[in-house]
Amino acid sequence: MQIGIDFTDRHVVVFGGTTGINFGIADAFARQGARVTVASRKRENVDAAVAALGAHGGQVCGVVADVRDFDAVGAAFATAVEKFGPIDVLISGAAGNFLCEAKDMSSNGFKVVVDIDLVGTFHVLRQAHAHLRKPGASVINITAPQSFVPMRYQAHASAAKAGVDQLTRVLALEWGVDGIRLNAISPGPIDGTEGFRKLMAPTPQDREFARDQVPLQRFGTLDDVANLALFLASPYGAYISGALIPCDGGGAFESVKPALEAAGRAQGSSNTR
C-alpha cells in the first residue's frame, strides 16, 4: 500500500537503486510520475530495473557506475542531468555486507564494505551537490540499525553506517543554507531483500522466531520504506533535515539473533550471545 504524493516531472536519482529496498523506492517515485534515474555496478541489474520502472509509463534513465569510483559517479550524474535536468530528490543506498567476526576479517574485507557504504556515499553526495536543485532538493541516505546498535559480525558495516549517519548530520548543517535537506532512513528487517537474506533467518523456524521478535510482529515491506522516502522528499517533510528515521516495526534488532548464532556456528565461534 503506497501513499499518493505527486512527483510529476521531478527528477529522482537512486544510487544503488536497481534491486531490493532502493529499487522499491525508485519504483514508488516512478509510480508517482517522477523521472527516475537508477545507477549501480552491474549492467544486467540496471537494464532490468529500467525495464521494470518503464512499465509505469514514465521516463527512466539507467547508468552503470560503481560508487567506489569517484569519476564514474560524476559521469553518471552528468548523464542523468543532461537527460532530466537538476536533481530534486537523491537517494544514496548502495551497500555491501557479509557476516564475519572481526578477528577473522581481512583488512580488505573491512575496507571493501567501508569503501562501498561510507566512501561511496560521500562520492555520491559530493558529485551530486553541483546538480541538486537549490533551494528545494531532498537527499535521503539509507543507513542501518547497526550504525548505533552494536552487532556481532558487523564491525565493517556498523562502522561504515555510523559514518553515513554523521555524514548526513554534517551535510545537513553545511547544505541547509542552500535549501537542501538531508535525512537518513534506517530500515529494519525488510522481507525478500538481499540484506535480509544475508543477515536474517536462515531456517523457517528461525524466521518465525525472528518475526516474533519484531514489536509489530511482522517483517517490513518495500512499500513501508518507500512511503517514508516519499513523505521525506515531499513538501510535507519540508522542515525535516538532519534526521535519522528508523522504519523497523518498533526496534527489530533482536530479530537478527538467529542468523548471528548460525553464522557463529558456521565460523566455529562460541561468541554468539
Ligand code: COA
Ligand atoms: N566472509 C569473510 N570475508 C569476506 C566475505 C565473507 N562472507 N565475503 C567477502 N569477503 C572478503 C573477501 O575475502 C575479500 O577480502 P580478501 O581480498 O582479503 O580476500 C573482500 O571481502 C572483498 O571481497 P570481493 O568479493 O572481492 O568484493 P566485491 O567488491 O566483489 O564484493 C561484497 C563486495 C563482498 C560486499 C559483496 O558481498 C557485494 O558485492 N555485495 C553487494 C550486495 C549486498 O551485500 N547487499 C546487501 C546490502 S546490506
Ligand code: NAP
Ligand atoms: P541490495 O538489493 O543488495 O541493494 C544494494 C544495491 O546497491 C543494489 O542495487 C546493488 O546493485 C547496489 N550496489 C552494491 N554495491 C555497489 C557499488 N559498489 N556501486 C554501486 N552500486 C552498488 O540490498 P538491500 O538489502 O535492498 O539493501 C539496500 C539498502 O538498505 C542498503 O543500504 C542496506 O544497508 C540497507 N538496509 C537493508 C536492510 C534489509 O533488511 N534488507 C536493513 C537495514 C538496512 P549492483 O549489484 O548492480 O551494484
